[in-house]
Amino acid sequence: MKDITSREDIEFLMQAFYKDAFINPEIGIFFTKIAKINLEEHIPAITDFWEQQLFRKGGYKKNVIQIHKNLNHKKEMHKIHFDTWLSLFQNTVDTNFKGEKAELIKTRALSIATVMQLKIK
Ligand code: HEM
Structure with a gap:
């Protein structure tokens, strides 16, 4: 299994x-149902976000x-939601990639999720 090395890997x-x-x-x-996101728009935006996190490019601003504070106003986000999000995220990484950036993206997701849970309230 390979590590995450490019924007294409993040998009995948x-x-x-x-x-x-x-x-x-x-x-x-x-x-x-709540945000009704369009994946064709969301995937490039979230790929920018992670490209910024992993490779310091992508220009996510x-x-x-x-964004999640607004979402929490529409439907309250609880610990179960964050735990589920994180375990899905970690499983997706582990199924597809292995290496330094694969570890970094999981660590980053965990720390952002931890801060997010406190700050959206
Ligand atoms: C309970 C956990 C989470 C749920 C249910 C969730 C759900 C969503 C939804 C529905 C949106 C779209 C919002 C909108 O367009 O109005 C969104 C945006 C986004 N989420 Fe999450 N999220 C969660 C946690 C996280 C975490 C932990 C991260 C990062 C580590 C993250 C990263 C992002 C980013 C970067 C966007 C914005 C993409 C853009 O710029 O358009 N999310 N999320």
Whole structure:
């Protein structure tokens, strides 16, 4: 198995993650019914976000905490949602990649999720 080395790798990872997230019984509703996200727009934005996190490029400028604060106003986000999101994310990474960046993306996801849970309230 290879490490995450390019934007294309991140995009592949995000496609795999959202495929599972959309049909997940705990969190799917946030994507399909609450935010009604269009994956063709969302995948490039989230790929920018992670490209910034992993490789310091991609030019992601939006405030991710604020985005989830708004989401939390529409439907309250609880620990179960974050735990589910994180385990899906970690599983998607582990199924497809192995290496330093694969570890980094999981660590980053965990720390952002931890801060997010506190700050959206
Ligand atoms: C309970 C856990 C989570 C749920 C249910 C969730 C759901 C969502 C939804 C529905 C959106 C779209 C919001 C909109 O367009 O109005 C969104 C955006 C986003 N999420 Fe999450 N999220 C979760 C946790 C996280 C975490 C932990 C991260 C990062 C580590 C993250 C990263 C992002 C980013 C970067 C965007 C914005 C993409 C853009 O700029 O358009 N999310 N999330």
